[in-house]
Amino acid sequence: MSVWDDVVGQERAVSVLRRASEDPGAMTHAWLITGPPGSGRSNAARAFAAALQCHAGGCGHCQDCTTTLAGTHADVTVVATEKVTFTIDEVRRLVGLAQRSPAGGRWRVIVLEDADRMTERTSNVLLKAIEEPPPRTVWLLCAPSPEDVVVTIRSRSRRVSLRVPPVEAVAALLVERDGAAPEVADAAARAAQSHIGLARRLARDPEARERRDRTLTLAATIRGVGDAVMTAAELVDVATAEAKAATADRDAAERTALLRSLGAEDAQTLPPALRAQVRQLEEDQKRRATRAQRDVLDRALVDLLSLYRDVLVRQLGAQVDPVNVAHTEAVERLAREGSPEQTVRRMDAIGEARTRIEGNVAPLLAMEAMAVALRPQG
Ligand SMILES: [Zn+2]
Numbered sequence: 001m002s003v004w005d006d007v008v009g010q011e012r013a014v015s016v017l018r019r020a021s022e023d024p025g026a027m028t029h030a031w032l033i034t035g036p037p038g039s040g041r042s043n044a045a046r047a048f049a050a051a052l053q054c055h056a057g058g059c060g061h062c063q064d065c066t067t068t069l070a071g072t073h074a075d076v077t078v079v080a081t082e083k084v085t086f087t088i089d090e091v092r093r094l095v096g097l098a099q100r101s102p103a104g105g106r107w108r109v110i111v112l113e114d115a116d117r118m119t120e121r122t123s124n125v126l127l128k129a130i131e132e133p134p135p136r137t138v139w140l141l142c143a144p145s146p147e148d149v150v151v152t153i154r155s156r157s158r159r160v161s162l163r164v165p166p167v168e169a170v171a172a173l174l175v176e177r178d179g180a181a182p183e184v185a186d187a188a189a190r191a192a193q194s195h196i197g198l199a200r201r202l203a204r205d206p207e208a209r210e211r212r213d214r215t216l217t218l219a220a221t222i223r224g225v226g227d228a229v230m231t232a233a234e235l236v237d238v239a240t241a242e243a244k245a246a247t248a249d250r251d252a253a254e255r256t257a258l259l260r261s262l263g264a265e266d267a268q269t270l271p272p273a274l275r276a277q278v279r280q281l282e283e284d285q286k287r288r289a290t291r292a293q294r295d296v297l298d299r300a301l302v303d304l305l306s307l308y309r310d311v312l313v314r315q316l317g318a319q320v321d322p323v324n325v326a327h328t329e330a331v332e333r334l335a336r337e338g339s340p341e342q343t344v345r346r347m348d349a350i351g352e353a354r355t356r357i358e359g360n361v362a363p364l365l366a367m368e369a370m371a372v373a374l375r376p377q378g
Pocket of ligand 1: 056057058059060061062063064065066
């Protein structure tokens with residue numbers, strides 16, 4: 001067993017990172033780990049951090065390995081942001097931390113998960129830190145692609161790129177690590193299109209599988225404008241409920257912790273000067289809920305895209321494995337009822353909805369326009 005076991009389907013990247021962790025001569029102070037969503041960027045960064053701290057190159061069971069992977073190692077800091085960009089103060093704080101020698105570990109490792117979410121001004125603060133790093137500090141920057149990071153940072157970091165792992169590798173991970181049944185693991189890896197996090201959720205959570213199936217079934221059975229409007233409303237409702245379920249516990253815990261730190265039992269007894277802090281938290285939580293709802297909707301739209309991609313594959317008679325093995329019947333019917341051109345237009349409508357939701361158009365409006373475009377055309 002080793003910390004690299006969970007970095008699936010990335011043999012090339014792993015061999016580079018592994019060598020760097022074992023040979024100080026192959027080590028660099030700033031790394032840029034890139035790969036499409038779900039390829040396991042943060043997973044790879046954590047495994048690398050553990051291998052750097054471990055005295056046996058990432059054995060997977062020592063104190064250094066387990067605490068790094070669990071996110072509690074004193075010398076490994078992992079930061080991500082749910083905001084559009086990191087604030088300059090957040091990055092300054094990290095730069096300050098980077099100046100300190102490791103407390104007990106071999107390296108001070110800072111993992112910046114959304115290195116693409118930075119304004120140019122903030123990037124410049126980070127750049128200075130990367131240019132003159134203390135001898136025991138390592139920065140691991142993660143982003144979807146090198147182009148997402150400003151060129152000055154890109155050129156000073158060593159790049160490692162991850163690929164979309166093969167479906168078989170993801171399915172094997174779900175079986176070995178999570179004990180999923182092979183058929184469930186295979187269907188989940190396919191449905192998630194090798195996105196490891198999504199595949200794991202689908203394999204573990206029957207409700208997530210049901211929601212996904214429901215999304216596809218709803219869309220595939222739209223017959224007219226009335227169905228389309230109802231389907232759009234239901235898709236938005238499901239996304240809202242799912243986002244709420246995902247954030248509710250955390251919101252409550254944060255609120256309790258904040259009130260406790262302010263020395264109050266509830267917000268009413270707070271002096272007005274402190275109430276602003278509670279309001280700030282509420283605003284942050286509201287923003288996070290909005291973002292979670294949009295993320296869930298986007299995922300539903302990606303699922304829909306995969307359904308029509310299967311339809312197109314079928315219409316063109318291409319020799320490619322379907323993504324949605326459980327929806328063969330709907331795929332065949334949709335393929336029969338329309339032309340490849342219509343399928344492409346529907347996929348465009350789904351893509352358009354994704355762009356609009358990302359651009360802050362009211363989700364219901366964007367979903368309605370899309371659902372109307374999905375109905376059978378004469
Ligand atoms: Zn170890």
